[in-house]
Amino acid sequence: MVDRRHLMSVGVGLGTALLLADTAAAASAPDLSELRRRVTRGRSAFRAARYADLAARLPALRRDALAARQLLNGAPGRVASAVLAQVHMLGSELGVKNGDSEAAWNHARAAVSAAETCGKATVLAEATRICATPLRRQGRSEDAVLLLRDTLGQLDTESSRAEPAHVDAAGALALTASYCAALAGREATALSLVDIAKNAVARLAKEQRPYAGDLSAHQVHLYQVGVHHLLGQDVVAVQIARQIDPRALPTGERRARLSTDTARALLALGDYDPAFTELLAVESAAPEEARRPSVRALTGEILTYRPNLVGLHDFAARTGAAPA
Known part of the structure; x- marks a missing residue:
């Protein structure tokens, strides 16, 4: 088993002072339902590539989510941890889009820290997946592959009774790991991870009720374009893109x-x-x-x-x- 904390201890600091300042700025725990709606709106802004809109929303959203986690206990506290993890995931993704690797890394680590206390394997898997981009931008693609493959193994999706959400998360982890492996020049590993994602898509397609997750055959093909480019197989990459x-x-x-x-x-x-x-x-x-x-x-x-x-x-x- 990979020591996640050791892998993530190297690099930029977490920005603890900023987080503590955010906590002090909120006097009471915000309503969790409203927080989740705000996260959904933030996610919608990201998916629509409205990055300036998301950047304007994030400081207050982070402050309120952190206050909720600090002030709530028990089941509400775990929900607040999941919300905080999702907020930091958005912050990390925005940092990547803005070319700010330090912010992306700080938010990714904070997302994992929050996700570890929420009790949901899929949230921890997604938070860990978010770490891959800032890790590879630190020149640590091999570490990213190691971390993602370990998290993939911990989801335990081999059983035919595995939850669709876990299968979806496993496919997403495999795709991100394949890209990191390709960047590290590990062709066999990269292509085998793509196959894992394809298998996850096939399994989800067999669900009696359609699963409305992000993983799809189109998503796999999209990643294949980037993977083959990184492997120097640009003709193949363009053929898939077309x-x-x-x-x-x-x-x-x-x-x-x-x-x-x-x-x-x-x-x-x-x-x-x-x-x-x-x-x-x-x-x-x-x-x-x-x-x-x-x-x-x-x-x-x-x-x-x-x-x-x-x-x-x-x-x-x-x-x-x-x-x-």
Whole structure:
């Protein structure tokens, strides 16, 4: 069994002073039902790639969720811990989108800390999965794979009676681990983890009642684009991308992810014109995604090699990749 705390002890500090200040700012425990509604609205903002909206919501949401966890005990306290974990997951994901690896790591660790006390395996699994991106951005992709595979094993989804929520969580862990393994150059591991996710999708499809989780065949295909690109298999990555109908992806953030990963593969192949078309699709799906540092870097690469593409300079100016 992996020592989760040891793996997460290396790197940026947790920002304890900030959390304590948040606790002191709230005098009484907020209503849990209202907190969960606010988390849902925050999640909706993230999925729609309204990152400025989410950033405006998060400080008060974090303050109130932390106050609830500090002031409630028993079953309500565990619910508050789950809510706080979800708030920090949103904070970590927002940090990733903004290119702020320190914030992403701090929030990810805080999410795991809260999730460990909530008593729900799926919340802990998701919080642990969120740690993968800041870990790999610290150059610790191998640690991320180790952590995710251990968490995957602890879900115990081998039984035919495993809960659908656990199967869904296992598939999500496997996809994230596959991406980290690909980044570490571990092809066999990456592809075997994709197979685990495919198996999870197949199992969920056999449920008597449709399970409304995030895991789907489209999500698997989306990850395959990124995995094959990282493995240097860009022709395969583009072939898979061309088989995905963006309308089948559930959110603007996911559609933008597809176009971004496809653009990366096309740029690796030297196909600058279609890569720019993909960046335009990013902007169409989620305008704030096109202004992310990583996407601006892709725009800069096209500016370097194909500066005369029609519309490129206007795109670069309005997304911040070049002066207006």
